[in-house]
Amino acid sequence: MTGLRERKKWETRRRISDVATGMFLARGFDDVTIAEVAEAAGVSRMTVFNYFPRKEDLFLDRSAETVVDFRQAISERGLGEPVAEALRRLHLGWLAERHPMSGVVEHGKAFWKVVDETPALRARTLEQQDELRAELVDMLRAEGFDETGATLGAGFVAAAHGTVYDTARLRIMAGDKVTKVHAGQKAVVERVFDALADALRGLESH
Template sequence: MPDRELSLRERKKRETRQRISDIATDLIGKRGFDAVTVAEIARAAGVSAMTVFNYFPRKEDLFLDRIPEAAGLFASAVRDRAPGEPPLAALRRLALRLLEERHPLGGVGDTFADFWRIVADSPALRARAREGVEEVETALAGAFGEAGVAAPELWAALTMAAYRTVFITSVRRLLAGDAVTEVARGHRERLEAAFATLERMAVVDLDG
């Protein structure tokens, strides 16, 4: 929801959440996930540890703070699509827009390698990232079901598997030191190929 549509109280809550997350990301980026405590993050943000946990149920969520946003974006792409637009076409459009904007959920960006290196080095963050994918998949299945898609859980799983495969390939290339522009080009090509494959499968299963 745009900030202008939020109440003052909700805007302040959103700003507090973002400030806590930004401070946590900075501290963890400098010292590593395991070396930073929630108490330290709370002190740096000028709030209590209880306040931190009110916004982020787990320490891992302080660093992987965009999981709820991802679930909302994927579900909304299906729910709010244009009349007559197939769900997969709406999701393809979303994925390409996130890439074009270099959005943190888009897979490619100048600072993404450092972020994902921290995730790769932490078993707790890797486990939370996997859970996050499942949460997005669940939200997407709900949206598919509302759209009348047959076997919505299956199609949500297939869509997320395709997106995750493209995403992980790009992350590995960034970690290997490949140029961002080249990774972005390959990411777009793989996205187009993945959604083309899903759409060919959907001709029968979604429309039949």
């Protein structure tokens, strides 16, 4: 993410999605129109469409940034550092700042309830997971994994990421305090990325 212009773009994108998220949480996903989001955010409908061609992505808005974060963590890791270690660091960083992709989401219960109740959002969630996996295949290919190794490795990485996220999500949905979940997640991240390191070891050396 380089340059002022680029950063301003991401800030505008974030502002629109924050406004939209608030409206969806208050009134439900299906009952809020793009026109209303545009008005509340003080931009044109066309601007909303430019940033979010799909209404679903106004709510599930972190996916594009997540791909950028994964790509950066992998491509900019230290010489000879295993991919799993770079991704462990990424996830520990997310956890430290309570980033939405850590799964430790402050108002997660309300957020995930809307997803669960909205078929279009559930479907989009699965699509985004599939898109992330496809991007990971590309990233691992660029790191020298062969075709089968890149496909399998991407699936392993997606499983690790999904497990960390879901562990936090399910505990928060079950009523555990966010602070308590946060305190327990470091151990989960360490265990999951230990297993990922084992899983990728043979693939990476190919």
